[in-house]
Amino acid sequence: MKKLILKALLLTYFCTAASVALAQQAPQAEVSCFESRKGASEVVKRDLQPGWPNVKCSPLTGAVLWWGDPFDGTVPMGDMPLLENIPSGKAVVKPRSEKLALMPLCGVACHNGVGPKANPPKLPTSKKPTPIPTMAAMVPDLQNLQHGRDRIWCMDCHHTTQRNKLVDNFGDPISFDQPQLLCGKCHGDKMRDWRDGIHGKRIGEWASTGKKRWFTCTECHNPHNVQDGIRNRGFVQIAPETPPQLPKGMKDAKHELVHGVAH
Numbered sequence: 001m002k003k004l005i006l007k008a009l010l011l012t013y014f015c016t017a018a019s020v021a022l023a024q025q026a027p028q029a030e031v032s033c034f035e036s037r038k039g040a041s042e043v044v045k046r047d048l049q050p051g052w053p054n055v056k057c058s059p060l061t062g063a064v065l066w067w068g069d070p071f072d073g074t075v076p077m078g079d080m081p082l083l084e085n086i087p088s089g090k091a092v093v094k095p096r097s098e099k100l101a102l103m104p105l106c107g108v109a110c111h112n113g114v115g116p117k118a119n120p121p122k123l124p125t126s127k128k129p130t131p132i133p134t135m136a137a138m139v140p141d142l143q144n145l146q147h148g149r150d151r152i153w154c155m156d157c158h159h160t161t162q163r164n165k166l167v168d169n170f171g172d173p174i175s176f177d178q179p180q181l182l183c184g185k186c187h188g189d190k191m192r193d194w195r196d197g198i199h200g201k202r203i204g205e206w207a208s209t210g211k212k213r214w215f216t217c218t219e220c221h222n223p224h225n226v227q228d229g230i231r232n233r234g235f236v237q238i239a240p241e242t243p244p245q246l247p248k249g250m251k252d253a254k255h256e257l258v259h260g261v262a263h
């Protein structure tokens with residue numbers, strides 16, 4: 001018995017030594033995983049403190065499995081009707097603007113009428129669809145936008161003169177960090193559910209009065225293609241995670257197949 005323990009100890013020692021050596025040799029590749037929408041909500045894995053990663057990525061789907069600190073990189077949500085009673089700093093979101101590489105440019109070039117001197121672009125005079133070849137590469141199905149079944153278009157969501165802003169029903173600007181105010185002007189039912197915690201997702205403190213990170217609409221929905229894909233509902237089915245490890249001593253999970261209550 002003692003021999004066995006010694007062997008096991010030695011094996012552990014060598015394995016650890018080998019993996020330490022390997023880790024030292026190869027520089028750690030940057031791991032990034034997505035929080036809710038692939039291609040739009042990626043986070044780079046890093047240490048918040050030594051040995052304490054900000055996220056754990058699924059080796060299977062590349063999705064975030066858990067957060068080391070759910071408030072990492074968050075900012076206060078901003079004003080939202082009927083949420084005035086939440087003490088400031090208790091409702092936080094991850095800002096979208098930093099994910100939008102093109103936006104800072106849109107507001108200062110072209111769409112403010114500055115742009116190239118020879119052919120200065122004009123601001124749209126109507127909300128109706130018109131061909132905009134320069135935008136085709138950025139918004140797929142531009143002329144046949146996969147949102148609203150041909151009843152809405154760019155200027156229903158984007159501000160005419162301030163291109164780094166969305167637009168509300170009065171024509172006033174909305175920040176990209178508060179998409180709920182935009183989506184809510186047409187999807188009032190979903191916004192109400194989201195506000196009540198029935199739709200979407202929140203993470204953070206357990207107590208109902210505790211600090212929480214709210215996922216905003218555009219973290220999950222791509223505003224340009226919600227009606228894309230075979231289901232015409234915007235979301236493709238994702239592969240399920242592998243089942244959890246069986247408890248010690250259990251050979252298989254066949255008991256799961258047996259109905260608990262006979263009938």
Ligand code: HEC
Binds near residue numbers: 040096101145158218
């Ligand atoms: C339903 C509302 C809606 C409609 C309609 C819409 N957009 Fe957007 N658009 C948004 C929102 C919201 C974002 C920010 C997305 C995010 O946070 O990921 C955005 C982002 C963008 C961006 C920035 C992408 C980046 O990566 O910086 C461009 C460019 C854009 N839209 C162009 C258009 C054009 C052109 C049209 C018309 C063909 C259009 N949008 C129609 C809501 C809309």
Ligand code: HEC
Binds near residue numbers: 157
């Ligand atoms: C100007 C009005 C308007 C705005 C703003 C708007 N939508 Fe829509 N949305 C529509 C319409 C119209 C439809 C099509 C409903 C239908 O005919 O099935 C739709 C469809 C959808 C669908 C698909 C629903 C389904 O049943 O297939 C989703 C998801 C969605 N919108 C999310 C959003 C999100 C997220 C935002 C904010 C970024 C947003 N919408 C902003 C008008 C709007």
Ligand code: HEC
Binds near residue numbers: 180184
């Ligand atoms: C954590 C992710 C997440 C967030 C945040 C989120 N949604 Fe959704 N939403 C979903 C999923 C998942 C579905 C179901 C899609 C399906 O059935 O194809 C959905 C469905 C919808 C639909 C279609 C509902 C229907 O009846 O078919 C609309 C409209 C919608 N969401 C709007 C919104 C709006 C507006 C917000 C923000 C106030 C929002 N969502 C926030 C994940 C999210």
